[in-house]
Every structure is written in C-alpha cells, then in structure tokens.
Amino acid sequence: MGLSYSFKLAARSIWHEKWINLLSVMTIMAGLLITSVTILAVYNMDAATRKLPEKFSIMAYLSDNLPHQQVENLIDTVEKENIVDKVRYIPKDQALKDLKSTLKDTAYVLDGLGENPLPDAIEVKLKNSAMGPDTVQKFAQRLQAISGVAEVEYGERFLSSIYSLRTGMQAIGIVFIMLLSLGTVFVCYSTVKILFYRKRKEIETYKLLGATKSFIRAPFIIEGAVIGLAAGFLGLIGVLSLYYFVILQLRLTFPLFKILIFPVNMSFILPTAGFVLGIIGAVIAIGRIKY
C-alpha cells in the first residue's frame, strides 16, 4: 500500500468532515492552552525557587569574646559540611557599619548606644542541592550545637512556604497535565470513533476486498495526528499570544510579572504533545479490526 494513498484518503476525510474536525481541533487546543498555562506557572515557580539559594543565607551569631582561634575552628567545622557553599565571618564592627548603611538617614538612632550591642556572626550560604526545608533545619540544629554559637537564624517560615508552594504547584501541574492529556486523547478518540462509525460501510468494503489492517488504520491515524498537531500549533500560538500580549503588558504595571519567563522548549513540546496524543486517541478509537 502506498502511504501517499493513505495521506490522500486522510486529506479527503479532513476536508469532507471539516466541521467536526475543526471542533475537535478547537477543543484540544483549549485543553492544551490550559495545560500550557499550568506548565508555565509550575515552570516559573520552580525557576524562582531555584534562584532562592543566591539570596538565602543562615546567620549564626557567636558568643561574646570568643578567642580568634576558636572562631577559625568554628568556621573550619562549618565549611566541612557537604551542603555548605560559602562561609563569611562578619565581625561585630562590620555588622554595625552594615546596619548603619542600611538605616541611612535614620542611622542616628544608633548614636546613643555606648557600646556595640551586635554580636560577631558567620553567614552561611548553602549549595543549590541542599535547599530543602528539612535539610536546612537539620543543618541549623547542627550549627546551633557547635560550641561558641549563641543563636542561629534563618527564614524558616519563608523557606517552608516557598517549598510547600512549589511542591503544591508541581502536584497540581501533574494532575492538570494528566487530566488534560486524557481529555485530549478522549476528544481525538471521539472524533475518530465518529468518523470510523460513519465510514463503517466503506471499511467493510475495504475488508471484503482484502485490505490489510494497516491500510484501513493509516488514514484514521494520519487524521488523528493532523488534528492533534493542528491543535498543538494553535495552542502554541494561543500561549505565545497570552505571554506577549497579556503578560508583557502586565509587566509594565506590575513588576512581579517581570520574573515570568517563557520556556523555549514549549514551542516544540506543545505541537509534539498534540501530535502524539492525537495518534494515541486514533489508535484507541480504531481498536482491534476483526475480519
């Protein structure tokens, strides 16, 4: 069987059944668009939390008047930890200077203080891979247990909130993607099933004339693939339009939207996903051909 004949039959069918096919394309496109928006949200949330280590640090405040040697030993001990990226010693004088520069015009409130009330401290930056709330908490406990460390402070709540949000978004994303993928398969399935049903006399003739299963299946699978691919491309156009015309406009008003990025991979993933889901739907709809 020439594959070109199957393409010809599929093209003829797509044209003859254009309205039902168009409806299927639009439905699948809507599904893929919602999926894309979910992926975009999850992707950006993930990207935001991945950047977190650059900003995140743990402060360990040291006991007063620690001997210099003990401070160095303490820093050595912390640096040996696998999850630690960088350790910076901040003497109390430096801390006060930093505080004054932060307070700027209101720094005069510190003038009344006789003695520097701030303690010496070390600032610990963690590696990217260690940025889980549990890991950080356990590390903070180990840090607290080191002799000479008076107090450990880090944004525990902030960290766990971000990670809960990230995990939640990922879970919602996965569920959404699965549901909408199933929806896409179902729409392709229904379309091909209807076409298959409408062409049952034609298929019966094919079978009686000795057509192989692949001869019968090929046009329907091509049709499913074309519907899925078309929906994928339209979905991509939809999500690109949403990004460039809506989000880029919103950036001008709400700076929060500036962090949103569009993953380039999506340009390939969306049509491919439509194509594959279209084929899966068609294959399921045709089912087993019996002679």
Next chain:
Amino acid sequence: MIYFKDVSKHYDTQTALRKVTFFVEKGEMAFITGPSGSGKSTLLKLIYLAEKPDEGNITVSDWEVNKIRESHIPALRRSIGVIFQDFMLLDNRNVFENVALALRIRGVDEKEVKPKVFEALKIVNLRHKSDCYPCALSGGEQQRVSIARAIVSEPIIILADEPTGNVDPDTSAGIIRTFKDINARGATILIATHNRELFRNTAKRVLKLDFGNLVGEEIG
C-alpha cells in the same frame, strides 16, 4: 481450487447449507443455481470468509479456510475477485476510484492503476462513465462497475453473486461473454444465479442447491 467437504452453516434456527460437498477445479467456470434462500450467497460468502462454516472443511487455493489465521484473511480475499449482490460500491468515489480501490488495496504501482482501470472499464463497456458517481448510474451500470472492480486485479478466483440480477438480457449475455474471456485466461469462476437463461448452452457445470442441500449437478 475450491473444495467443500461436508460443509454446514446455520443461522440461529435456520440451516443455510447442509453437508455440502463439491469441487471446482482450477481454471473451471461453474454455476450454482437454486431458488432464493437456497444458500447460494452463503456458499460464496464461506469462500471469501465473510462467513465461517459451522461444520466441514473448505479449501480455497492453498488455504484451508477453517484453519486460516486472521492475519492471512486479507491475502485470501486479495486472491479472489468478488461481485457482490449489493455491489458494495463506495458512494463518495467515482467509478474510476471505485475500480482503482481493488488495485490500491493490492499495492499496485500508481503508474499502472490508470491503464488497468480503463482496461477493466472498457471490458464492461463503462469507459465513458469513469467520472460518474454510483448514484448517477443505473442498477445495471453499478453491477458492471462491481464486475470491473472484481476483474481489474486479475485474481485467480472470481465469485459472482447474481451478477446479472439488474441487467437486461443483452447486457447479461455480454457479461457472461466477459466471464468466459476471463475464464479462458485461466481464472476460476463461480457464479451464483437463479437465472437459468444465464447458463443455458454454456456447456459449463451447474451445481443445484435447494434449501441448503446440494441436490445435483448438470451441464448447462
């Protein structure tokens, strides 16, 4: 070429064929006759496996139909050209496309399709109607398209179920002449008909069916 051994076929409570045994040799042209409901169509359907026998053995060419694997059924059917009683033409394809379908299913090179289809249409005298759709044709013309589709791939066996049921006597005689020509080229032909005029003076074997029983045979 076609061998039936004690073949029976039942539909619910009705018996379509009862212990039918016969043999059609390679290159032979034979007729099956009998009144409506005598089992002629069922017998043909058993050969191209549109129906399966309940009892007995059927051999078609090198295939034992009872034991054939499902994946081999298309190959069996491709070796047979069938003229269906209800024609089974595709309404949304023109005459050319309907006839060409038999070749495309057989994977014939697209360059060969056109000349072969026109040759077949010339044999049934429908060359001038190649662009027409079945709905624009008379019953007899549709039947001739069905014949063209059955012969276009030059199958080794041709089965015809009432091939002259909708045509006038002249066309009918023409169709029988066509079958004889094809038969002369080596094809085995089995024609089911209740029209006795069709096999009169043909000097071909005629198998008689009555209520599913093979009741005898004669030379037409």
